[in-house]
Amino acid sequence: MDKKQCCYYDNVDIKISLGNIIINILLISYEAPRPTWGYKNHFHSGYELHFIPSGNGILKVFNNQYKIEPGTFYLTGPNVYHEQIADDKNPMSEFCINFEIKLSKSYYKKNEPEIPNEINTIFETLKNTSFWFGIDEFSSISLFENIFFEFENNLIGYYTYIKSLLTQIIINAVRCFSSNKKSSYHIPQKILNDARRRVVDDFFRNFDKNISAKELAEMIGVTQRQLSRIMQSYYSMTFKEKLNLTRLEEAKNLLISTNMPIKDIADKTGFNSLSYFVRVFNRYYNISPKEFRIKSKAEKEKT
Secondary structure, rough: OOOOOOEEEEEOOEEEEEEEEEEEEEEEEOOOOOOOOOOEEEOOOOOOEOOOOOEEEEEOOOOOOEEOOOOEEEEEEEOOEEEEEOOOEOOEEEEEEEEEEEOOOOOOOOHHHHHHHHHHHHHHHHHHOOEEEEEOOHHHHHHHOOOOOOHHOOOOOOOHHHHEEEEEEEEHHHHHOOOOOOOOOOOOOOOOOHHHHHHHHHHHHHOOOOOOOOHHHHHHHOOOOOOOHHHHHHOOOHHHHHHHHHHHHHHHHHHOOOOOHHOOOHHHOOOOHHHHHHHHHHHHOOOOOOHHHHEEEEEEHOO
C-alpha cells in the first residue's frame, strides 16, 4: 500500500463468526502521517482498535493523556469519549478497525463441549474492556499490512484471508486485554471416526509386511464387515485393493529410482511371489514391471 495516502474500507460487508459471536466490521482504515491530523473528542457505538506503526501523537481519554509512539495499540469501546492528535514534527500513522459484536442463537455440537468456554471468554473479555492502552505485543501491525495488500491485489481467496487476518487481530487484542492469561479449557479431542482414519492411514505404511484386514479391524475395534464399509467410505476401494495399490506405488518408485532386481522389489513391497507381483502389476497398469522400468528410464533420458 502507498503509506503516503489515507485509505478507508467502509463499504465492504465483512462479518466474522466465532462460535455464536458475530463480529460486524464497520470500517477498516489507514491514516497516513500528516502534521496535527486527528479527531476531536468523540465516541462510537462500537469498538475501535487503533494500531500505530510509526510517528507520535497524543491520546486523551477520561481526562487522562497518553503518549502515542510507534508500536502503540489501544482500544476505545462503545460510548468512550476519546481525542487523538498527531505530533506536528513526527506525525503518527494509524491502522484502525471499527466493529460491533453480537451473540447469535447458534448451538454447539455435542462433541465440541469446550468451544462455548472459549467463545464466552473472548466475548466477556471484549464486553468488559471499555478502554485499553498498551503495546502491540503480537505484531498485529503486520497483519494490517497484509489486509491492505489483499484489498489491493484481489488474489484468489482474498475475502476469506482478510477475515482470517481480522480474526487474528481481534484475538491478539483480547490476549492483551487479559494480560496473556492462560485459558482454562482444552482443544476438543478427536471423535472416534477421525481417530480411526489416522490409524487406518498409518496402517498401510506397513505395506512391506504381512498385514491383514483382520489385524486392522482389531486395531480400530470393529468387525471385518464394518471395516469393509469403512474402507469404502475412506478410499472407495476394498482392503485388498488399497493394500495392493499402496504396494504397487512403492514398487513403481523402486523400479524407476533403483536397479534392484524385480524379484527383490516384489519381496520388499510385500508380494508373496514374483509371478503374483507381475500379474497384479499388469492388471493395474496394463504393462509388466520390466517394461515399465525400461519405458520410464527411456523417458527420463529424453528429458
